[in-house]
Amino acid sequence: MTQYMFSVIHGDLDYTEDEFAQIVKDVDAFNTKYADITVFAGGLEAPQNATMVDGTGGTPVVTDGPFAETKEHLGGFWVLEIADLDAALKLAAEASKACALPLEVRPFQAEPPA
């Protein structure tokens, strides 16, 4: 089993209330259906609510985020336990449909051998 991260890629979103309610419903349904393989899932607050912390120097430097101003940003993600990429792509297609946004599918690194 491999852990895959499905990153939800947001642009500027403009939903009607009904559309948004439908998305929430569909994402909930997906989460319930795949609860047993879900490691973590969640949506992120908007990038303007991010804070940068740089602790690499002497005193940690805290600045208003985000790390990079981009047109598209990470809106949320799932981490799921899946057998292989084909199975992951199948689930990703379902998840993308549910949240009405494209996803990036990326495997986590295997644990280094002890």
Place this chain on the structure above:
Amino acid sequence: MTDFDRTIEAIYREEFGRVVASLVRRFGDIDIAEDAASEALVVALERWPVDGIPPNPGGWLTTTAGNRAIDKIRREKVRHSKHEAADMIRDDSPHEPIGMVEDDQLRLIFTCCHPALAPEARVALTLRLLGGLTVSEIANAFLVQETTMAQRITRAKGKIKAAHIPFRIPDASDVTDRLGTVLAVIYLIFNEGYLTSSGEPIRADLTDEAIRLGRIVRQLLPHEPEVTGLLALMLLTDARREARVADGELVILTEQDRSRWDRALLAEGNALVREALAPGVPGPYVLLAAINALHTAAADPRDTPWERIASMYDHLHAISPTPIVALNRAVAIAEVDGPQVALAQVDELPLTGYHAWHATRADFMRRLGRSDDARIEYDAAIAATDNDAERRYLARRRAQLG
């Protein structure tokens, strides 16, 4: 290199895909499979001149490569004591009977052509692992630096491993058009050979390899009409290879010496077209093959059934509405409704800079007596192609303008 070495290399090339595919199934690792297959060649070059060529060279190579792989894994196991390495050694499966080996090849083709890999990497991996071409041969075929091609292949193999792209024949529930991706890779290899972008008129090594891969896939999936259609298309195209270039100049279909067409390939292609058309609504490869069958059926180019060809292109355009299909359809329409109508259709296509678009427009303009316009288009077509045979043909046509 001796003739005997060359014989061994030819056998090796022929068997390479089968050997690698079987090792990939057994060891679940492309690098291990590839390295072991290369080592088996070294052993064959040493032993076969002394012992003679074994009765089942593919089986011999697979067994030898398998043993080499196990030795290597044992050595690595001592170094890293990897769990997977231990698992691999426990699998002592013998050289499989033929059906199994074919499944292995199909699995590997689907992996090499996986949509999660970059398109150019799919082509390279397929030629490397199934075709047994060396990295330098593939780099030459696609006019890139050997180091670039090596990186491309290494990166793709890295992704297969890291993202866990499975070695599996996809099932019907797969979300993407996996078979279509495989066929696209094979057709791309064929076209790079037939319509080469390098100086040479035709790269037979690539067209032959594409046909060989097409035959393998057809053997494995005999009831997929598009698989049959693609093989038919390649055979009907390849049958005209000898007539397509004369004195270093490209000869267009209607001007070819039809006695130089390969009758055996045409017959095989035609039989496949009939078979592929039978099941019902034809897909794009079946339609392209059927169009080629119509072109090649006429003993005299004047008997070409242009109306039927134009109608086939209509069907093709309905399922695959690309500008290239529209361009080819216009060539048939020029014969049915005249170059004026065809030119109007072609003018709208977003194909500026594509050599065939300029060449087709030049031809229509020539037929309409618009010599000055045609000359400009011939120049654009000549500038847009690197194929010497095609440039000579276009230059002659340009010189003939009134």
